[in-house]
Amino acid sequence: MAPEDDVFTSQPSILVVDDDPVLTMLIGGILAQTGKIHTARSGAEGLEMARDLVPDLILLDVQMPGQDGFDVISELKMDPGLRHIPVIFITGEVIPEIESHCLEAGGADYIAKPVTPRVLQARARTHLLLKQQADMLADLSYLDTMTGAINVGAFEQQLDSECSRAALYGRPVSLLLVDIDSFGAYNQTYGFAAGDDVLVAVAKAAKSAAVRPGDLVGRTSGHQFEVLLPEVGATEAARAADGIRVAVEQLGLRNSGSKSGDLVTVSIGVASAVAGTDAAALRRAAGTALAVAQGSGGNRVNVADPM
Numbered sequence: 001m002a003p004e005d006d007v008f009t010s011q012p013s014i015l016v017v018d019d020d021p022v023l024t025m026l027i028g029g030i031l032a033q034t035g036k037i038h039t040a041r042s043g044a045e046g047l048e049m050a051r052d053l054v055p056d057l058i059l060l061d062v063q064m065p066g067q068d069g070f071d072v073i074s075e076l077k078m079d080p081g082l083r084h085i086p087v088i089f090i091t092g093e094v095i096p097e098i099e100s101h102c103l104e105a106g107g108a109d110y111i112a113k114p115v116t117p118r119v120l121q122a123r124a125r126t127h128l129l130l131k132q133q134a135d136m137l138a139d140l141s142y143l144d145t146m147t148g149a150i151n152v153g154a155f156e157q158q159l160d161s162e163c164s165r166a167a168l169y170g171r172p173v174s175l176l177l178v179d180i181d182s183f184g185a186y187n188q189t190y191g192f193a194a195g196d197d198v199l200v201a202v203a204k205a206a207k208s209a210a211v212r213p214g215d216l217v218g219r220t221s222g223h224q225f226e227v228l229l230p231e232v233g234a235t236e237a238a239r240a241a242d243g244i245r246v247a248v249e250q251l252g253l254r255n256s257g258s259k260s261g262d263l264v265t266v267s268i269g270v271a272s273a274v275a276g277t278d279a280a281a282l283r284r285a286a287g288t289a290l291a292v293a294q295g296s297g298g299n300r301v302n303v304a305d306p307m
Contacts, residue, residue: 012035012057013035013053013054015046015053015057016028016039016059017042017043017046017058017060018040019064024039027090030115035057038055043071044066044067046072047072047075054081054082055085056086057086057128057131060073060087060089061089061090062090069090073087079165080158080161080162084131085131086130087108088109088127089102089109090113091111091112091113092113108127109127111123141154144218146200148207149206149217150216155216156220159228159282162214163276163278165230166273167277168276170276172274173272174232174233174234174273175227175286176226176227176229176244177224177268177270177289178225178227178268179224179266179268180223181259181264181267181298183195185255186255195223202266203217203225205251206244208247209227209241209244212229215229216228227240227241227244232272233306242268245265245300245301260298265299267290267298267299267300267301267302268290268301269285269286269291270289270301270302270303271289272307273307281307282307285305
């Protein structure tokens with residue numbers, strides 16, 4: 001890897017969407033040292049791969065059969081999880097009308113065919129670096145500094161967006177409310193510094209269930225976390241919740257004041273929507289499920305009826 005590639009903390013992901021296999025192979029070779037290359041041969045395939053991969057950069061051919069580049073970018077910009085990915089258009093016609101259309105559609109840049117290797121490398125690296133910097137700034141403004149979870153404002157915004165998207169496309173979405181059992185007693189017995197360590201440990205356990213693109217863990221109150229799982233139904237969400245519960249229990253942190261045993265544990269309420277609902281209703285259902293779990297002794301998962 002060239003020295004200038006060291007600015008990237010991990011290998012960026014680049015999606016190339018072009019129906020020309022020769023050009024796709026050429027671009028892959030040129031950018032092989034810049035990032036991990038993924039390829040799609042149509043607009044529809046490109047959209048599907050973008051949703052699965054959430055790449056750091058998309059190279060998008062303007063002219064393709066079926067959905068052309070402008071159709072594809074229009075759908076990308078409508079998706080909250082994909083709209084911030086920079087798109088470089090690849091066009092065979094560099095005329096003012098095409099250039100302006102590429103930029104007005106939301107493209108970050110455009111490259112003319114035939115592709116010049118040095119130009120492609122320079123522009124790809126520029127937009128990858130800009131995205132990395134934007135992501136770092138976003139992290140600073142969105143993260144709870146103690147636990148690394150998303151803060152309440154950012155989490156609520158994303159929850160609203162995912163509930164709207166799920167309703168629009170008829171897709172499932174699930175929410176987990178994770179509350180630390182007898183946390184007040186823990187702080188009184190062991191002190192607030194130890195309590196902070198517990199918060200960090202529980203956040204880490206929650207993140208172990210949120211591993212797919214689009215999954216989020218938010219710290220939404222002093223000792224409560226929420227886990228957003230887009231495209232996940234009740235059965236899988238319950239499994240993820242129990243994974244968090246077990247992970248926290250296996251930390252083996254003592255809590256002599258706990259009503260659910262002598263260890264730090266969590267109770268989790270799970271709510272899933274399969275036919276579309278708003279964020280407030282989903283959170284109410286998860287909150288009710290959490291109250292039942294806590295009222296039943298804690299250290300357990302309770303699942304609300306599907307909405």
